[in-house]
Amino acid sequence: MKALEVRNISKMFPGNLANDNISFSVERGEIFAIVGENGAGKSTLMNIIYGIYTASGGDLLVNEKEVKIRSVEDAIKLRMGMVHQEFMLIPRFTVTQNIVIGDEPHKGIFFDYGRAVREVRELSERVSLTVNASALVGDLPVGVQQRVEILKVLRRGAEILIFDEPTAVLTPEETVDLFVTMRKLQAEGKTILFISHKLKEVMEIANRIAVLRRGKLQGIVNKKDTNEEELARMMVGRNVVLEIPKVDVEVGAVAFACHDLHVRNKRGYEAVKGMTFDVHGGEIVGIAGVQGNGQDELVNAMIGFSHPVSGSMELNGKNMRMVTTAQLRKEGMSYITEDRARRGLVMPYTVRENSVMGQHLGKPFSKGIRMDYDKVGEFAEGKVKEYDIRPGDVYDTAGSLSGGNQQKLILARELSLPHNFLIASQPTRGLDVGATEFVYRKLLEEKKAGKAILLISLELSEILGLSDRILVMFEGRIVGETTPDKATEEALGLLMLGVGIDKKVQS
Amino acid sequence: MNITQINLTIAQMLDYTTPILFAALCGVLSENAGVVNIGLDGIMRFGAFFGLVGAFFSHSPWIGLLLGIAIGCLVGALHAFITIRWNGDQTVAGTAVNVIAVGLMTYLLEFVFSTTGYSPQLQNYFGAQAYRVHLPFLAKIPLLGAFSNLSFMIWLGFICTVLMHVLLYHTVLGLRIRTCGENPKAATTLGINVSRVRWFAVVAGAALAGVGGAALSISSFSGFSDSMPNGVGFIGLAAMIFGKWTPFGALGAALLFGTGQIVQSIIAVTGIAPKLAPGLTLILPYVLTLAVLAGFVGRSIAPAADGLPYYKEQR
Ligand SMILES: Nc1ncnc2c1ncn2[C@@H]1O[C@H](COP(=O)(O)OP(=O)(O)OP(=O)(O)O)[C@@H](O)[C@H]1O
Ligand SMILES: [Mg+2]
Numbered sequence: 001m002k003a004l005e006v007r008n009i010s011k012m013f014p015g016n017l018a019n020d021n022i023s024f025s026v027e028r029g030e031i032f033a034i035v036g037e038n039g040a041g042k043s044t045l046m047n048i049i050y051g052i053y054t055a056s057g058g059d060l061l062v063n064e065k066e067v068k069i070r071s072v073e074d075a076i077k078l079r080m081g082m083v084h085q086e087f088m089l090i091p092r093f094t095v096t097q098n099i100v101i102g103d104e105p106h107k108g109i110f111f112d113y114g115r116a117v118r119e120v121r122e123l124s125e126r127v128s129l130t131v132n133a134s135a136l137v138g139d140l141p142v143g144v145q146q147r148v149e150i151l152k153v154l155r156r157g158a159e160i161l162i163f164d165e166p167t168a169v170l171t172p173e174e175t176v177d178l179f180v181t182m183r184k185l186q187a188e189g190k191t192i193l194f195i196s197h198k199l200k201e202v203m204e205i206a207n208r209i210a211v212l213r214r215g216k217l218q219g220i221v222n223k224k225d226t227n228e229e230e231l232a233r234m235m236v237g238r239n240v241v242l243e244i245p246k247v248d249v250e251v252g253a254v255a256f257a258c259h260d261l262h263v264r265n266k267r268g269y270e271a272v273k274g275m276t277f278d279v280h281g282g283e284i285v286g287i288a289g290v291q292g293n294g295q296d297e298l299v300n301a302m303i304g305f306s307h308p309v310s311g312s313m314e315l316n317g318k319n320m321r322m323v324t325t326a327q328l329r330k331e332g333m334s335y336i337t338e339d340r341a342r343r344g345l346v347m348p349y350t351v352r353e354n355s356v357m358g359q360h361l362g363k364p365f366s367k368g369i370r371m372d373y374d375k376v377g378e379f380a381e382g383k384v385k386e387y388d389i390r391p392g393d394v395y396d397t398a399g400s401l402s403g404g405n406q407q408k409l410i411l412a413r414e415l416s417l418p419h420n421f422l423i424a425s426q427p428t429r430g431l432d433v434g435a436t437e438f439v440y441r442k443l444l445e446e447k448k449a450g451k452a453i454l455l456i457s458l459e460l461s462e463i464l465g466l467s468d469r470i471l472v473m474f475e476g477r478i479v480g481e482t483t484p485d486k487a488t489e490e491a492l493g494l495l496m497l498g499v500g501i502d503k504k505v506q507s
Numbered sequence: 508m509n510i511t512q513i514n515l516t517i518a519q520m521l522d523y524t525t526p527i528l529f530a531a532l533c534g535v536l537s538e539n540a541g542v543v544n545i546g547l548d549g550i551m552r553f554g555a556f557f558g559l560v561g562a563f564f565s566h567s568p569w570i571g572l573l574l575g576i577a578i579g580c581l582v583g584a585l586h587a588f589i590t591i592r593w594n595g596d597q598t599v600a601g602t603a604v605n606v607i608a609v610g611l612m613t614y615l616l617e618f619v620f621s622t623t624g625y626s627p628q629l630q631n632y633f634g635a636q637a638y639r640v641h642l643p644f645l646a647k648i649p650l651l652g653a654f655s656n657l658s659f660m661i662w663l664g665f666i667c668t669v670l671m672h673v674l675l676y677h678t679v680l681g682l683r684i685r686t687c688g689e690n691p692k693a694a695t696t697l698g699i700n701v702s703r704v705r706w707f708a709v710v711a712g713a714a715l716a717g718v719g720g721a722a723l724s725i726s727s728f729s730g731f732s733d734s735m736p737n738g739v740g741f742i743g744l745a746a747m748i749f750g751k752w753t754p755f756g757a758l759g760a761a762l763l764f765g766t767g768q769i770v771q772s773i774i775a776v777t778g779i780a781p782k783l784a785p786g787l788t789l790i791l792p793y794v795l796t797l798a799v800l801a802g803f804v805g806r807s808i809a810p811a812a813d814g815l816p817y818y819k820e821q822r
Contacts, residue, residue, distance in 0.1 A: 052695060053820055073698045088693035090686060092811075101686050102697030104679045111679045152697075 002064050003028040003191035004049070004160055009058035011044050018044040019055070020215040026160075031182060031192045033202045036212035036235055037432040039390075039402030042195050043085050045212070046162050049193075050082045051075040062160070076102075081158030083149045085165045085195075091138025095131050096120045099152045123155055127181060141292050142169040150181065161185065162193045167201055168430045171290050171458055172493070179205050197432050199228040211235055236434040244465035247444045251468075252281030254317075255332075255421045255452035256302075261311035263294070263301040271297035273476035274311065279452040281420065284443065286467030287456045290496050294476035295456050299425050302454075303335050304328045315421060329358060334419035336410055338426035340403065344410040347399035351389065352380040354398045355413050383412040387438075404435030411442055422446055425456045440466065460489045474498045510649055516769060517653035522634075522727045524765030525664045526551065526736065529719025530743020531750065531757035532664075532671055533712040538752055539675060540708030541688035543597040543814040546586055546604030547716040548740025553578045554720025556612045559626050559731040560619060562724075568633045571725045572660075572718065579717020580710050587709040591702050594816035605740075613733055626724075626731040633658040633726035660718075660726035667715060671754040684708050688810035691817040701817055716740065752809060767795040 005025035011018045018041040026032040034042050047053040049060065051069040060067055062078050069075050075082075089098050096117045105115040120133045129147045137148060146166060153161055163182075167175045182192055182205060196202050202209055203223060211218040211234040218234050232240040256279045263272035271294040279285045289295055300306045301313070304325035313320045315331045337343040345354050356365050356376050364375050380394040387408045389401070398406060407427070414422070424443060428436040443466060446453055457463050463470055464484045472480040472495040480495045530547050537544040544550075554575040562571030586604060589595040613623075620626055632638065640662055645655035675681040683704055686694045691701045723739065724731040742764050749763075750756025771791045 050696075071698075071700070072695055073700070076698045082696065084696060088690065088696045090689040090693060090811075092689060093686075097682065101682055101694075102699055104682060106679050109678045109680065111677060111682055 001028045002026065002061070003030070004193075005061035005064070006045070006049070007059040007061065009045065009048060009060070010056045011041070011048060011053060012056040013044075017215050019048070021058070022212070022215075022217045023058075024210055024217065024220055025061075026191055026193065028191050029186055029189045030207045031186055031194055031205055033194045033196065033206035033209045034212060035196065035199065035202055035209060035231060036218075037214075037402075037434055038197075038404030038430075039214075040212040040235070040432075041215040042212055043164055046082060046164050046193065046195070049075070050080060050162060076156060079157065079159040080162070081153030081156055081160070082162040083146075083153055083164060083166050085168075087142075087145055087149060089137050089145055089148060091136070093137060094133070095135050095137055095140075095148050096133045098137050098148055099123075099155055103156060119155070120151070123151060127151070127154055127184070129177075129181065143171060143174040143291070146170060146174070146178075150178070154185075158190070160191045160193070164195045165197065165430065166194075167196055167198060172460070173290075173497075175201065197430065197436075199231050199433065202231070203228060213237060232433045235432065240433050240437055242433070242437075244440055245444070247448060249282040249447055249450070251283050252450055252452075254278045255281050256313075256315055256454065258302075258313045259311055261298075261301065261313060262309045263297045263306060264309055265297050270309070271476050272301065272308075275473075275476075275478055277471055277478060279421065279454050281452045282447060282450045283468040284447055284453040284455055284466050286463040286470045287454065287473050288460060288463045288470055288492055288496055289458075289473035291458055293473050293496075295425075295473060297476075298473075299423060299456060302328075302423055303333070329417065329419075332418065332420040334414040334417050334422045336407075336414050336422070336424045336427045338429040340406045340410065345398040345406060348397055350395050350397055351384065351401070351409060352377055352394040354409055355380040355383050355394075357413065359417055383409075383416065387412045403430045404432055404438075407431055407435060407439065411439065415442065415446065420451050422451055422453045423456070424453060426458060427455070428457075428459070428462065460492055464489065464492075472496055510652065513650070514653040514655075516773070517650070518657060519772070520762075520765045520769040521653070521657060521661050522765075523768040524761045525658075525661050526719045526722045526727065526739045527743050527746055527764050528664045528668065528758060528761040529715050529722060530736075530740045531746035531761055532667055532754060533716035533719065534744050534747035535675075535750070535752055535754055535757050536671060536684075536708050536712035536715070538747065538813050539688045539810055540684045540705045541691060541810060541812045541815065541817070542587070542590055542705050542709050544583075544586060544601055544709060544712060544716075545598060545741075545744065546582070546601035546608075547713070547719075547743065548736060548738065549601075549605035549608030550579055550582045550713050550716040551720035551723070551736040551740045551743075552608040552612050553582050554717035555724040555735045556615060556626075556720075556731050557717075558721025559629070559724040562629055562632060563627065566631050568629070568631055568638060568725045571632075572721055575717040575721030575725075576714045577717070579714040579720070582717070583710040583713020584706075586713065587706050590816065591705050591709070594818055597814055597816070612731075616731065616733060624733050629725060629729045632729045633660050633722075634729060658726045660722045663718070664722070665758075667718075668754045668758045675754065680704075680707075685810065688812055691812050691815075692821075695819055701819075716743075719743070748809075764795065767791055 002025045007023050009019055009022045022045060036042050044053060048055045051072045051074050060069055067078060099120050100116045105112040105119060117133045124131050129151055131144060131147055131151065137145060146169060166178060170178060186192060194206060206223050208220055208222055209231065210220045211231065213235060228242060232242060259276050261272055261275045262270060265271040287295060301308045304323055307322050315328065315333060318331060320328060341347060356379060360366060365372055377394060384392050384394060389405050389408045398409060427439050443453060455466055467484055470482050470484065470487060471478045472492060474496060530551060533547045534544060557578040558571040558575035561574030562568045582604060586600055589600040590597045616626060617623055638659060639656050640659055642655045645651045675685065683699050686699060687701050687704045694701050720736060723735050746757050746760035746764055749760035
């Protein structure tokens with residue numbers, strides 16, 4: 001039986017056809033994957049099915065009956081549930097509150113919190129997704145927040161589940177757990193729509209795969225009859241090199257060095273507990289580690305957002321321990337962030353303005369207090385062409401760009417700043433294969449140009465493919481150093497989990 | 508000062524506190540749902556005038572109170588219509604309400620009563636002995652004695668504080684209100700109708716501001732004066748912030764500001780005043796407000812989506 005059928009669905013946003021006449025159907029008990037470039041229209045389609053957006057045209061059928069979904073209430077009544085691409089959580093509420101809102105256990109008008117907590121505990125045990133029912137969601141690592149999102153959907157007894165890029169923020173281990181849950185749900189006869197940019201995951205979990213490209217359905221393939229290369233080609237419309245080429249460059253002088261660095265996190269807890277390493281010109285040093293082992297705090301110290309409590313930090317031989325971000329940038333640091341919305345770009349500003357941010361003071365972009373927008377515009381136009389930032393209008397706001405294009409804009413800006421040391425923190429998070437390939441190519445070009453690069457990533461394949469040296473970080477320390485030709489994913493994975501580390505060194 | 512004087516002073520302090528409290532509660536409800544209502548000063552002015560009109564022509568403060576509630580709802584609905592239905596800027600809409608209130612009430616005062624400055628005085632108002640809540644068993648107890656003979660409106664303020672606390676933190680609706688104030692998009696994905704919840708919070712909150720206005724003209728005082736509410740609405744907003752957007756916090760802050768007012772009158776009565784510049788004591792409560800704002804606001808955090816318009820298809 002068809003659990004869900006989409007017929008000729010279109011969605012027009014002002015000046016942008018996000019979904020163009022899309023039709024497909026999903027069998028009951030099937031895991032149906034949807035892939036496509038950033039901005040292909042995957043989330044838009046899911047939001048239409050779930051009643052958040054109203055389609056400009058087309059019909060929806062649930063259990064082979066035509067339905068009108070005007071609001072989320074309607075979708076929930078049809079037993080649909082959705083895990084959204086961005087978390088739909090309230091950090092100040094507890095796990096329990098977050099899970100039950102909208103369908104609260106109650107006595108009359110009163111919210112029965114005690115019963116809610118019991119229900120959440122029971123559910124969490126039954127589906128073996130462990131959460132602390134009374135913890136504040138804002139205190140939880142993203143992986144656990146994702147579990148909360150999934151529990152929210154499961155609690156409503158959804159029959160059709162939509163997962164919009166649930167693995168983008170998960171570690172490989174958490175992804176494995178999620179897949180176990182998904183298979184269990186499938187065995188119970190639930191229908192799952194799954195979106196991911198990681199083609200390997202898609203090939204592992206899906207029965208069938210739909211490919212979207214620029215709002216149109218490119219085709220639907222059986223997992224059995226396809227492979228990653230073909231999927232990538234269908235998505236992007238050209239051959240995509242998934243292999244990262246090897247580039248050999250003469251290693252230059254030390255650009256960045258730190259010694260016995262200690263950094264506290266926001267709560268005053270020491271998250272980096274004495275790290276010593278250096279990065280030379282012409283090399284990429286990769287930091288591998290499970291999220292939450294001090295990577296964020298390390299980066300914050302390196303970009304001048306927080307000052308280390310002790311230890312030394314040098315850039316091009318100059319002491320940089322207690323300096324501001326501006327001074328670091330002046331000395332030649334550039335920074336690519338995974339947090340595009342909060343750190344990378346000012347979303348309501350235009351592409352033009354974002355492209356010069358940080359170098360807008362002084363020549364050539366301003367004279368005294370006056371911005372020279374002609375020069376800025378010229379510069380932005382040039383970068384848009386060079387980096388192929390789509391749709392390509394420099395007057396578009398950064399917020400209106402797809403994730404991949406936002407990342408290209410950040411790269412364009414950071415790489416055009418005078419620098420010899422580049423920090424790339426999860427530079428491909430949430431990016432499609434095409435954009436990922438682009439980022440890799442740019443990083444390798446940087447290396448060829450003799451820049452020093454520090455790459456922090458949760459993706460082992462990325463670390464192994466790009467780095468010249470790999471440092472493994474665990475609980476705020478470097479617990480191992482290796483090179484890609486000597487390391488395997490398995491060995492690295494174990495090190496990242498702290499397995500086999502001498503306990504004496506740790507304490 | 509003897510016991511009676513102390514009791515009287517406390518009672519008067521509570522008289523000052525009540526309108527501030529209602530204003531703050533209006534803000535708490537509205538902003539917990541994510542809608543800023545800086546027009547509540549204007550709504551109080553509406554409430555003060557219409558409360559007086561109701562009480563004057565019916566000879567019953569109860570009718571005045573009802574009219575205060577009604578006009579509060581009406582102006583609140585206007586604010587909701589602009590800010591929720593049409594996603595208008597909340598600050599601009601609120602300011603418009605304030606400006607309209609100033610001119611319109613001055614005009615209506617003259618139109619209805621053919622006077623300027625002050626309305627005719629009421630015989631039957633909540634502050635009059637006949638309308639007070641008498642609790643004789645408290646009278647002899649020090650401090651608690653102050654509560655033996657209070658205006659009904661003061662008690663109503665306390666009751667509303669408790670009710671608001673129960674609403675926000677113990678009911679299903681309260682959880683949903685706060686969800687809309689923290690993350691309206693998340694609320695949508697949970698099947699909550701954000702517009703409906705926000706409409707409720709804004710209109711119900713504005714009703715409280717209307718009551719607060721009426722508390723001035725038919726409880727603390729026995730008539731409407733053209734200077735009402737004298738910035739009480741803004742002090743109420745400060746009390747809301749100082750009270751961290753919670754009902755009991757707002758009550759505590761309102762009591763503090765009420766105390767500021769009474770200190771001002773004590774200075775005036777005890778004769779220290781002539782030595783100070785005459786205007787100086789008048790600004791005392793406001794200085795207190797500023798000091799408190801400067802000192803504490805950094806530590807209180809507004810609902811995450813407070814003041815942000817929301818429509819379903821936004822990104
Ligand atoms: N609420 C909105 N208003 C206007 N335009 C939108 C809105 N949501 C999406 N778009 C546009 O519609 C197109 C499709 O966006 P969508 O988010 O569906 O892409 P996606 O395939 O989910 O991409 P990603 O992989 O980056 O999540 C994009 O061009 C985007 O800019
Ligand atoms: Mg998406």
